[in-house]
Amino acid sequence: MKKAVLHVNKHFQVGEVDDxxxxxxxxxxxxxxxxxxxxxxxxxxxxHGFREDVIKLIKQLDVPIIRYPGGNFVSGYRxxxxxxxxxxxxxxxxxxxxxxxxxxxxxxxxxxxxxxADTECMMAVNLGxxxxxxxxxxxxxxxxxxxxxxxxxRRKHGWEEPHHIKTWCLGNEMDGPWQExxxxxxxxxxxxxxxxxxxxxxxxxIETVACGSSALTMPTFGAWEDTVLMECYDQVDYLxxxxxYGNRDNQTGDFLASTVAMDxxxxxxxxxxxxxxxxxxxxxxxxxxxDEWNVWYHSNEQDKQIQPWTQHPPQLEDIYNxxxxxxxxxxxxxxxxxxxRVKVACxxxxxxxxxxxxxxxxxxxxxxxxxxxxxxxxxxxxxxxxTEVAVPRYESxxxxxxxxxxxxxxxxxxESLTVFALNKDLEEEMHISTDLRQxxxxxxxxxxxxxxxxxxxxxxEDAPNEVTPRTGGNAKLDAGFLEAVLPKHSFHVVRLAKVx
Ligand code: AHR
Numbered sequence: 152m153k154k155a156v157l158h159v160n161k162h163f164q165v166g167e168v169d170d171x172x173x174x175x176x177x178x179x180x181x182x183x184x185x186x187x188x189x190x191x192x193x194x195x196x197x198x199h200g201f202r203e204d205v206i207k208l209i210k211q212l213d214v215p216i217i218r219y220p221g222g223n224f225v226s227g228y229r230x231x232x233x234x235x236x237x238x239x240x241x242x243x244x245x246x247x248x249x250x251x252x253x254x255x256x257x258x259x260x261x262x263x264x265x266x267x268a269d270t271e272c273m274m275a276v277n278l279g280x281x282x283x284x285x286x287x288x289x290x291x292x293x294x295x296x297x298x299x300x301x302x303x304x305r306r307k308h309g310w311e312e313p314h315h316i317k318t319w320c321l322g323n324e325m326d327g328p329w330q331e332x333x334x335x336x337x338x339x340x341x342x343x344x345x346x347x348x349x350x351x352x353x354x355x356x357i358e359t360v361a362c363g364s365s366a367l368t369m370p371t372f373g374a375w376e377d378t379v380l381m382e383c384y385d386q387v388d389y390l391x392x393x394x395x396y397g398n399r400d401n402q403t404g405d406f407l408a409s410t411v412a413m414d415x416x417x418x419x420x421x422x423x424x425x426x427x428x429x430x431x432x433x434x435x436x437x438x439x440x441x442d443e444w445n446v447w448y449h450s451n452e453q454d455k456q457i458q459p460w461t462q463h464p465p466q467l468e469d470i471y472n473x474x475x476x477x478x479x480x481x482x483x484x485x486x487x488x489x490x491x492r493v494k495v496a497c498x499x500x501x502x503x504x505x506x507x508x509x510x511x512x513x514x515x516x517x518x519x520x521x522x523x524x525x526x527x528x529x530x531x532x533x534x535x536x537x538t539e540v541a542v543p544r545y546e547s548x549x550x551x552x553x554x555x556x557x558x559x560x561x562x563x564x565x566e567s568l569t570v571f572a573l574n575k576d577l578e579e580e581m582h583i584s585t586d587l588r589q590x591x592x593x594x595x596x597x598x599x600x601x602x603x604x605x606x607x608x609x610x611x612e613d614a615p616n617e618v619t620p621r622t623g624g625n626a627k628l629d630a631g632f633l634e635a636v637l638p639k640h641s642f643h644v645v646r647l648a649k650v651x
Contacts, residue, residue, distance in 0.1 A: 155542035157585035165535040166491030173528040175501040178222035181466030187502035223247035226279025226331040233257025249459040278322030279332030294354040324365040340382025347386030360389040367416040380427040389440035397448025408547030410481040443499035474606040480523035480642040516615040533562030566649035574637040588631030598624030602641040
């Protein structure tokens with residue numbers, strides 16, 4: 152059995168977790184919108200066509216912000232097509248996914264839906280095949296009270312009050328050659344600066360997100376961030392990162408070590424943001440918006456068979472297994488460890504498309520990755536403590552990787568402490584221990600374990616509980632020292648609270 156010692160001190164803090172770290176993403180893609188969140192003919196739909204069974208599962212995840220409407224889709228998006236009387240809305244081809252978009256669910260419906268789902272919209276503007284004017288007009292339509300053409304148009308459409316959308320993405324993955332209207336870093340940086348400037352003139356209270364790289368492995372990574380920020384530093388508040396991983400070679404050790412690469416990605420982007428800050432002699436700090444992250448590879452082959460120009464065919468319907476859930480836990484812990492700089496993060500995506508929630512005509516169910524997201528979103532709010540882990544390491548294709556990932560979150564207000572721990576060892580149990588004597592009066596309230604003997608186990612509509620967390624882990628606290636034995640390849644949430 153390997154041993155790990157976790158060192159923390161409640162005064163050594165990384166920073167506060169911004170709730171938006173537990174955001175997600177809904178794109179007009181596949182069955183995310185149609186048959187996912189919106190299906191007027193479903194027995195589960197409310198009077199607006201919103202699926203209530205799906206909303207119930209989303210609420211359990213406590214997702215504070217949802218990016219919309221894309222994704223690659225946004226680079227061909229004409230927001231005007233998605234508002235107004237539904238019978239007058241055009242069906243258009245969507246070049247991003249070679250499908251037809253009916254526009255029967257649009258901007259205003261999404262805002263209504265976010266209210267019902269207890270979340271808020273993070274809106275993306277099209278800086279692919281459109282530009283400053285369309286970006287200006289959509290902010291006017293959404294955020295101005297009235298008295299101007301586009302704000303009055305919204306009122307005419309039936310939405311008297313502004314939507315007050317606070318966070319705006321300036322395009323999507325503009326470094327990607329697959330993007331409609333793909334640009335060089337300089338071209339994009341200039342456009343982001345001018346669009347951002349104009350949008351903030353319309354509504355000075357908004358925040359903007361510039362596109363960083365679509366992955367750490369992009370050939371333009373690094374130079375892209377530097378050039379873009381040199382052009383638009385003063386007009387933006389966040390820089391985006393996107394990253395997906397897959398276990399294509401069935402090397403689970405390497406797959407679970409992807410968090411090493413994710414951590415490296417975040418650290419490098421922080422360095423570039425701060426280098427530009429220094430070059431500009433600026434006092435402003437750019438924060439990070441990791442607004443697409445997940446496992447994505449299972450559906451790659453089947454998606455090659457899709458007939459073009461159909462409406463919302465199943466696309467990117469990855470069926471997640473247990474090891475994917477472990478990596479999702481690891482990725483979330485990696486985000487938490489950078490809570491001082493990563494302020495927004497979006498699990499991509501939320502329903503049917505590379506998603507924790509799947510739907511059919513007969514119901515909605517939770518994929519394996521639902522559970523780590525739910526547990527960490529629910530219990531990972533508060534102050535992140537610097538958690539030093541002394542543990543053996545292994546060689547992976549991403550470099551030297553620890554067998555254990557762990558981080559602790561302290562919530563002073565609720566007098567609670569949560570220990571998240573992922574044992575990546577595929578063969579052996581792991582003994583963990585940590586000195587928590589500084590948390591006087593605290594007791595363990597529960598120890599939840601996510602484990603399955605089969606790394607490839609999945610949940611389906613017929614067997615939705617194959618992979619689920621269980622309480623009753625073996626953590627114990629003795630004279631202020633916490634100890635637990637973690638089974639091989641398992642994820643743990645140990646919660647402590649002050650007992651008065
Ligand atoms: O989330 C799926 C796609 O992945 C998004 O549309 C795009 O931004 C990324 O490449």
